[in-house]
Amino acid sequence: MTETLHIVGGGMAGSEAAWQAAQIGVPVVIHEMRPATGTFAHQTGDLAEMVCSNSFRSDDDEQNAVGLLHWEMRQAGGLIMQMADRHRLPAGGALAVDREAFARDVTATLRALPNVTVEAGEITDLPREGRWIFATGPLTSAALGQAIARETGTDRLAFFDAIAPIVYADSIDMSKAWMQSRYDKGETEEERTAYLNCPMDRDQYEAFIDALLAAEKTEFHEGETAGYFDGCLPIEVMAERGRETLRHGPMKPVGLTNPHQPDVKPWAVVQLRRDNALGTLYNIVGFQTKMKYGAQAAVFKTIPGLENTSFARLGGIHRNTFLNSPTLLDDQMRLRARPNLRFAGQITGVEGYVESAAMGLLAGRLAAAEILGRPLQTPPQDTAMGALIHHITGGAEAKTFQPMNVNFGLFRPVDGLKGGRRGRRDRYKAYTDRAKAAWSEWLQGAKMDIPAPV
Structure with a gap:
């Protein structure tokens, strides 16, 4: 019998991780403390509830790094992007959604999967056994935050979100x-x-x-x-x-x-x-x-x-709570001191709905591959997801580590392109062309079926 993957937190990252792992064939339990234990910002017990904005920002996949991240997630059959597209609202060049309908649909879709179980209740410690993904986001409970601090040997880092x-x-x-x-x-x-x-x-x-x-x-x-x-x-x-x-x-x-x-x-x-x-x-x-x-x-x-x-x-x-990921996580998003534990989403030091969901997508695939005995390499740094995971797991300076949105400053330069404002469009297009080729090759090499649209 295939080992169960436990995911703590049913936000963007946890929901996407569950979807990816379940579609690959791994049984998943999502542990979500809401609605029994609420937070300052959440209004419901739905999965993937949006609490700050209803925007996934730019959808331009040729001139914008977050738009490129949208593209990569769509290519990987990401649930969050499928639901965002389904519940899209007019927002010019941005991708904005009807937040209530979006969260309800994510919740219903995951609950309908035969190998996904959603368990209500707060996880207050780091388990010694089993494989776990912690995707508790910026509003990690005080008890779990203290457990993470005890395990990592550092005070939890925090900033304030509005x-x-x-x-x-x-x-x-x-x-x-x-x-x-x-x-x-x-x-x-x-x-x-x-x-x-x-x-x-x-x-x-x-x-x-x-x-x-x-x-x-x-x-x-x-x-x-x-x-x-x-x-x-x-x-x-x-x-x-x-x-x-x-x-x-x-x-x-x-x-x-x-x-x-x-x-x-x-x-x-x-x-x-x-x-x-x-x-x-x-x-x-x-x-x-x-x-x-x-x-x-x-x-x-x-x-x-x-x-x-x-x-x-x-x-x-x-x-808002997050880890000093460059010192604590390996390139598979596992806690170095406890490799049965992965972290995903904003708690890893990425910022934004899309970035959180993207790290959930990777964590879900990496964990599922490990469970199935088919270890998976992380995406190349030239992709948007690869640039993000490289940044949080070693590319950033640990002493000054702060949450980061995806941006072209995280990408390796493209040789032979002129700098300055006049060359920016060509440079960004070169980044996205290179990223799309690298991402497509990685997906093909991952040898896992891309989840079908819902």
Whole structure:
């Protein structure tokens, strides 16, 4: 009888790992503590629940590293990408999904597999026997975090993550707001109008910055320091870095024309992105926050078009736990001191839904191959997944290790290409062409059936 693979955590990484291993023929048990034991950010007990944003970011597989990661996961029959494509929402060049329908479908699909069992309950220690993948994500429970710290001999590393608020669409004043994607990007009218835009003139922007800086914020416990991941900074932290920071970041006014005042260039623009298929909910793009609830409502209602808005969810902040993977994990994502244990997802030091799912995909395949007696080499470094796993398991500097999104800076240079901005498109295309060839060859050499679409 084939040995069972145990997976702790039913988020993006755990769900993808379970799917990959099960499709290859390995029995899987997913241990998920929700809903019996909840977290600050989760709302349901569904697998693969999205708690921060509903976006998988760019879907461009020729000019963007995360888009390339999408492509690799699709080629590998990834469940997360299949479900994302099925529940896709208009978002210009980005891949955004109806988060509730997405999570329900992932849950139903995994529960329907005959060799997958989902067990409710919290795992609080690191088992000595069996093969396990720990994919507990940024909200690893305190008890399990302490067990990991005891085993690794180091204090767990942490930074703070923030989530953005969600508003009800029918409470937005469309006499001030309008629908448009930046530069009208998209192949259909729906895609070209995927974002809802709220304009600000200079005085409104300056007043907004003043309100952000003065608002009451969440205080940290004694002894905690706030080390933020740059890709998910609270909006008020960005404002503290300079009054123009937001205007050149999530509130940049470029590529947009206000139909209510077509001859007036907005000084800044707040964008909202559809959060569900019905179009009844919108999340405020880039507006992760650590403001207290009352302050959030007051500050965000100063945005033109949101003066009378109602919030389906306010923003918040939570602790994010991750390993110093370059010192702790081998190139198979196994804990060096306990090779029966693998880690996957954000706890390994990757950042983002897609990156987490990708590491789950690899962990699931590597573990299944090991169980079946067919050891599998990790993908070549020239692939997006290979670049990520190389970074977290030895490529990064251990002393300064921090969570990382996939990016072309993790890839080996392509010889013979000119540098600078003018050569960037050719360079990125060369990266993706090389990666696609290497990934296709790795999949073929892995000699495992690619999971069929569901």
